[in-house]
Amino acid sequence: MFKEDQLKKIGEGKRKWTEDLSKILSETPERLPRFTTISDLEIKGLYTPEDIEGLDYSKDIGFPGIYPFTRGIQPSMYRGRLWTMRMFSGLGGPEETNKRFHYLLAHGETGLSIAFHYPTLMGYDSDSPMSRGEVGKCGVAIDTLKDMEILFEGIPLDKVTTSMTINPPASILLAMYIVVAEKQGVSKKDIGGTIQNDMLKEFIAQKTFMLPPKPSLKIIVDTIEYCTKEVPRWNTISISGYHIREAGATAVQELAFTLADGIAYVEAAMERGLNVDDFAPRLSFFFDSHIDFFEEIAKFRAARRMWAKIMRERFLAKNPRSWMLRFHTQTAGCSLTAQQPYNNVVRTAYEALAAVLGGTQSLHTNSLDETYAIPTEEAVTIALRTQQILAEETGVVNTIDPLAGSYFVEALTNRIEEQAWEYIKKIDEMGGMVAAIERGYPQAEIAESAYKYQKQIDSGEKVLVGVNKYVTDHPPITIWRMKPEIEERQLKRLRQVKETRNSQKVKELLQKIREASQNGENLMPHLINAVREYATIQEICDVWREVFGRYSDPGYF
């Protein structure tokens, strides 16, 4: 990008600067022996054109909407359309969550995102002994289609898109969503949204797993195959790094393991005989936006460039839409503190800014009280306003990928990409992500990083304001609490649904699911039929547990 004689002059200038600096440092040393990112990448004091000497603008940086998409996947980015403000929400029963949905939509969010309670996430109903103490606490209780109907009361599914954070039972929730739309008179050709549906990262990080890896993948490919034909506007999977990062991974690990998971999914779908250009445009991604500002921006840019290369060069996809990494971002929950919770508003704001400068398509901002509980209305409003102020007041959306060309940011993007490729190579050598998971590789890497980080916090090497520095008292805050009547209502409803539905029909449809699971048929049509008759999530998952077996945590630490 720079001519040789220019670089020579810059090199000479740098030498002079370094000499001047060493004189100053001998009297006033730098504040720290090393300056690193939160992921321990060492950062220099100054970056110059020398640091991006080999960079080719057209090949490596390029233009938004054009391979390799470093600057963004849409030609107009936020000038054409802002990112979707999609706040992850779920609390108590469907009534409470419906209320929260309406509240957030009225306050300007532009997409819905469902947080389910633990029993639903794990394929249990609210009345299971496994669900004791858990109902409605971490998200919304959904047992049957009836709950989903209440959840979407007054919400037109042809006008709004919904992301569902759900993994083992993702296909079941998608089936329910399709039927809710059907009852609203909306065709499945017209509904839009996402199911997270990413089991590999469950085994690695989020741990809402149920069945072993092979059948889990089979069901995922069923949803990809089905949606490619029948639900064309649906994002079949949200290949996630967020949870990997939250479990303690570094930025490079988050990026590498996510893309390696993506590679595994593309391979699995192609093994089924699907044409890569038919399904790849509807794969989507989900990243963390952590507190180290530039590291995150570089990570997002590297992610786009890497996935573009993987899709075009490794999988020989021809459709440019197959090459595009579209992603949702959530600001880092693990960066927030219980101490001095109002500081979390600031952290979330910086993290949101990084996500936007990194070119995200969709964003959730955490609330200040999430280290304690599900957000209150007040707290979630501040979180949403954070995005709106970012979009409307800061001016960062006026131009596309404003940090391109920064010697530092481009050098960091390159470096993160390089290190991520090393991980992907290692995983390829192990035989791919499923094999790597079976030998505990990503889990061990993450546990190592998590422990290292905790030691750095405990020693004060890394600072967490309010926790190991600037420690002062703070007044208590009011938090959201689950009410026992909500659980009672949920159990009552579940009983009533089971009493009033055609249980014989449900039994037959569950048997159909059993047979389809045993003979490898695509499960989606059977799931839709079963949920329409008010089969419960657990009834279906119990069939799967019976046919496919359970996965149990190997308990590495």
Add this chain to the structure above:
Amino acid sequence: MEERMERKVRILIAKPGLDGHDRGAKVIARGFRDAGFEVIYTGLHQTPEQIVSAAIQEDVDAIGLSILSGAHDYIFPEVIELLKKKGAEDIAVFGGGIIPEEDIPALTQCGVKAIFTPGTPIEEAVKWVRENIKPRK
């Protein structure tokens, strides 16, 4: 004077219920191991029955429960109750996770010996164990 060989303190770190957030449990398990305690980690999705059974079988001196799902109000009392039923109430129960301050007195009342809230340094938990947990025999 007879020299008594004191065995190492044995701790069971457990993840009860459906909560899959195991970052903290693993960090503490490792921190305790590095501090010289014998640590058994149960892994995820343990029922109170499984936890108590493992604790007795492994002959531990204390159980550490990690709960981030809000189910602490059910799980802690249940584990303590089961320990009593099995005649193992001398196994101390402590824990951590996402547990609101206002819930801690009730847990203390039912017999929980300590709750380590977010931001607790590993060394603080280690120190507490050294000072409060002795081998049962």
